[in-house]
Amino acid sequence: MTNSPTSRGRFGIHGGQYIPETLMNAVIELEEAYDRYKADPAFNAELTELFNSYAGRPSLLYFAANMTADLGGAKVYLKREDLNHTGAHKINNVLGQALLAKKMGKTRLIAETGAGQHGVATATAAALMGMECVVYMGVEDMERQALNVYRMRLLGTEVRGVSAGTGTLKDAVSETFREWTNRIDDTHYCLGSVMGPHPFPTMVRDFQAVISREARAQILEAEGKLPDAVLACVGGGSNAIGSFYHFIGDEGVRLIGCEAAGRGIDTWETAATMSTGKLGIFHGMKSYFCQDEYGQIAPVYSISAGLDYPGVGPEHAMLHDSGRAEYVPVTDEEAVCAFEYLSRTEGVIPAIESAHAVAHAIKIAPTMDTEQVIIVTLSGRGDKDVAAIARYRGEDLHE
Ligand SMILES: *Cc1c(COP(=O)(O)O)cnc(C)c1O
Numbered sequence: 001m002t003n004s005p006t007s008r009g010r011f012g013i014h015g016g017q018y019i020p021e022t023l024m025n026a027v028i029e030l031e032e033a034y035d036r037y038k039a040d041p042a043f044n045a046e047l048t049e050l051f052n053s054y055a056g057r058p059s060l061l062y063f064a065a066n067m068t069a070d071l072g073g074a075k076v077y078l079k080r081e082d083l084n085h086t087g088a089h090k091i092n093n094v095l096g097q098a099l100l101a102k103k104m105g106k107t108r109l110i111a112e113t114g115a116g117q118h119g120v121a122t123a124t125a126a127a128l129m130g131m132e133c134v135v136y137m138g139v140e141d142m143e144r145q146a147l148n149v150y151r152m153r154l155l156g157t158e159v160r161g162v163s164a165g166t167g168t169l170k171d172a173v174s175e176t177f178r179e180w181t182n183r184i185d186d187t188h189y190c191l192g193s194v195m196g197p198h199p200f201p202t203m204v205r206d207f208q209a210v211i212s213r214e215a216r217a218q219i220l221e222a223e224g225k226l227p228d229a230v231l232a233c234v235g236g237g238s239n240a241i242g243s244f245y246h247f248i249g250d251e252g253v254r255l256i257g258c259e260a261a262g263r264g265i266d267t268w269e270t271a272a273t274m275s276t277g278k279l280g281i282f283h284g285m286k287s288y289f290c291q292d293e294y295g296q297i298a299p300v301y302s303i304s305a306g307l308d309y310p311g312v313g314p315e316h317a318m319l320h321d322s323g324r325a326e327y328v329p330v331t332d333e334e335a336v337c338a339f340e341y342l343s344r345t346e347g348v349i350p351a352i353e354s355a356h357a358v359a360h361a362i363k364i365a366p367t368m369d370t371e372q373v374i375i376v377t378l379s380g381r382g383d384k385d386v387a388a389i390a391r392y393r394g395e396d397l398h399e
Contacts, residue, residue, distance in 0.1 A: 201315055235309050
């Protein structure tokens with residue numbers, strides 16, 4: 001298959017393991033354990049049981065009849081990852097990694113978080129499995145996401161502030177890698193997206209691939225055919241690769257990743273890595289990154305905290321190079337309009353991240369004919385974003 005990584009986790013020229021020697025042992029131990037357990041029927045049965053009995057899988061593939069009628073083109077289906085426990089797709093990856101860590105004899109999870117979504121999911125899995133948990137979070141983000149900090153503490157997790165650099169997600173990732181180097185015997189680094197050194201991009205993708213495994217069967221059941229397009233938002237790229245994976249071999253299915261353009265790809269206030277980034281090496285992988293004129297990682301911006309990572313997973317970089325997947329920028333304004341549109345049209349408030357994919361569906365569905373079908377992944381629910389959207393519209397909810 002073209003989409004399995006070649007030696008040492010390469011996706012075309014991307015991916016790899018660009019890490020200091022001190023981290024090599026941890027990464028090799030993880031690679032060997034994952035190779036062993038991914039093919040183990042007992043491990044997979046246990047994970048499926050967790051997905052179904054704890055996370056609420058399989059998630060619905062919902063036919064958005066009102067939206068379809070209103071747009072007057074392709075039939076729109078929503079893959080409802082927003083209905084999972086903790087409100088997003090993140091739990092799929094976290095349950096997989098926490099279970100693997102347990103099998104490896106680890107008693108402690110560490111994780112990075114930006115907006116707090118991955119931190120909350122990891123804290124949740126740690127509580128469930130009786131593991132110790134420490135989450136690293138930029139001090140800027142801790143202030144902006146105080147509610148999620150408290151949520152993690154409720155779940156029994158220690159949150160450690162990171163003040164290095166810009167005090168945001170990329171600095172939290174760097175700090176978590178540093179901590180892992182210091183303590184690999186009892187600790188697993190539960191990384192939150194399809195990024196970092198091999199085996200993370202492959203392993204996280206495999207755990208998220210449950211999205212397209214279900215969606216493919218569900219659309220065949222509902223429509224008797226494959227979709228014409230699958231759309232998902234792209235931050236690091238985990239919900240998107242999970243949504244694409246089982247359709248990659250189906251040439252007639254367009255795969256469309258929707259990036260956060262922020263205030264526009266012709267401004268500096270953007271997080272659209274494919275549109276504005278360049279090839280580079282950061283956080284253990286070769287891929288595309290937003291960089292300044294000196295090749296330093298550029299500060300990124302999006303209204304959506306979950307999409308403002310300055311890079312993209314290496315498998316997406318490969319799918320971009322080969323042309324198998326398309327990546328399109330979606331601005332804050334377009335995403336906010338889509339957030340409001342889906343809320344009033346379908347009674348579903350999407351995460352502002354997911355609203356980026358909804359926005360692109362609103363653009364393309366009317367250009368397609370009524371026999372055509374698109375699937376849009378709703379990566380998460382939007383309750384967490386309501387106050388920020390109100391603020392964007394000039395209303396202060398005094399939260
Ligand atoms: C974290 C998050 C994202 C972005 O992460 P990916 O790895 O690109 O999927 C998207 N949507 C929601 C709801 C999130 O919480």
